[in-house]
Amino acid sequence: MSKSTKQLDDLFLEGLKDIYFAEKKIIAALPKMAKAAESEALAAAFEKHLHETEGQVTRLEKVFKLIDHASRGKNCPGIMGVLEEGQEITKEYKGSPALDAGLIAAAQAVEHYEISRYGTLMVWAQQLGMMGAAALLNETLQEEVNTHAFLCRLAETEINHVAKVA
Amino acid sequence: MSKSTKQLDDLFLEGLKDIYFAEKKIIAALPKMAKAAESEALAAAFEKHLHETEGQVTRLEKVFKLIDHASRGKNCPGIMGVLEEGQEITKEYKGSPALDAGLIAAAQAVEHYEISRYGTLMVWAQQLGMMGAAALLNETLQEEVNTHAFLCRLAETEINHVAKVA
Numbered sequence: 001m002s003k004s005t006k007q008l009d010d011l012f013l014e015g016l017k018d019i020y021f022a023e024k025k026i027i028a029a030l031p032k033m034a035k036a037a038e039s040e041a042l043a044a045a046f047e048k049h050l051h052e053t054e055g056q057v058t059r060l061e062k063v064f065k066l067i068d069h070a071s072r073g074k075n076c077p078g079i080m081g082v083l084e085e086g087q088e089i090t091k092e093y094k095g096s097p098a099l100d101a102g103l104i105a106a107a108q109a110v111e112h113y114e115i116s117r118y119g120t121l122m123v124w125a126q127q128l129g130m131m132g133a134a135a136l137l138n139e140t141l142q143e144e145v146n147t148h149a150f151l152c153r154l155a156e157t158e159i160n161h162v163a164k165v166a
Numbered sequence: 167m168s169k170s171t172k173q174l175d176d177l178f179l180e181g182l183k184d185i186y187f188a189e190k191k192i193i194a195a196l197p198k199m200a201k202a203a204e205s206e207a208l209a210a211a212f213e214k215h216l217h218e219t220e221g222q223v224t225r226l227e228k229v230f231k232l233i234d235h236a237s238r239g240k241n242c243p244g245i246m247g248v249l250e251e252g253q254e255i256t257k258e259y260k261g262s263p264a265l266d267a268g269l270i271a272a273a274q275a276v277e278h279y280e281i282s283r284y285g286t287l288m289v290w291a292q293q294l295g296m297m298g299a300a301a302l303l304n305e306t307l308q309e310e311v312n313t314h315a316f317l318c319r320l321a322e323t324e325i326n327h328v329a330k331v332a
Contacts, residue, residue: 008264011268015271077250078275081248082247101290102177105286109283112281112282113248119274120271
């Protein structure tokens with residue numbers, strides 16, 4: 001297929017590969033973030049999200065199946081950059097009272113990245129008439145939105161306060 | 167300052183440097199995205215956001231001044247990764263009816279990155295009692311939220327339809 005004939009279904013497939021790669025990297029990163037977290041509530045939130053993320057990978061594999069394509073990722077510089085910033089914080093703030101506030105900020109950037117990608121993919125699936133795929137993508141999108149909201153509450157009620165007064 | 171004594175004000179300063187660097191990179195990327203866009207409405211949206219972004223940089227410089235620190239960026243792998251994905255799309259979809267849908271998706275990922283960072287910085291500023299800084303950061307946050315919403319409407323009403331049926 002020449003470049004000039006690429007259409008929305010190509011974008012959809014490439015976006016799917018991008019987020020599949022990203023989810024695998026997130027699954028590798030979350031246990032490290034849970035281990036680094038000082039707050040038990042934050043560690044538990046990361047562990048809960050790890051299980052959710054495993055389910056999200058399974059959902060993506062169902063979407064690949066719906067479009068009759070092998071589940072395959074492609075290098076996604078966006079998530080790599082966002083995760084790298086999280087790793088920097090873990091390293092630089094180890095033992096600091098502000099570590100958890102930094103970890104939450106890093107996790108929220110990851111959630112925003114995913115919300116953006118799943119939002120786009122869901123709308124594209126709808127416009128391509130793939131309602132089954134759109135429903136699966138929307139399930140994950142709602143989980144990401146909920147995780148982001150939970151992290152916001154945790155930051156505002158507990159973590160940042162500790163970072164400030166410790 | 168040793169690592170273990172780093173606190174929320176350190177995170178705040180580092181976050182400020184991160185988004186200052188990011189905004190400068192976005193100012194460099196937006197004219198290219200406007201030039202690449204097929205739709206006049208999308209090109210106009212990118213140009214409008216370029217002017218907004220210049221104002222956002224000025225606001226960040228005011229925040230640096232409020233904390234008595236020189237305006238300085240620091241390398242931000244997150245935005246570099248997100249912008250790299252946009253550049254890939256511009257290259258791979260040149261001349262394709264789906265180019266604009268891809269450009270919008272890339273721009274939405276940038277907006278989400280910024281919404282995440284400004285949201286975090288605004289909350290940290292509030293918790294540090296820096297209400298002037300929080301107000302400036304919130305002004306930019308609202309602009310980013312509005313830009314994201316506008317791009318969503320543009321994608322749903324015009325761009326993706328062209329990508330699908332062309």
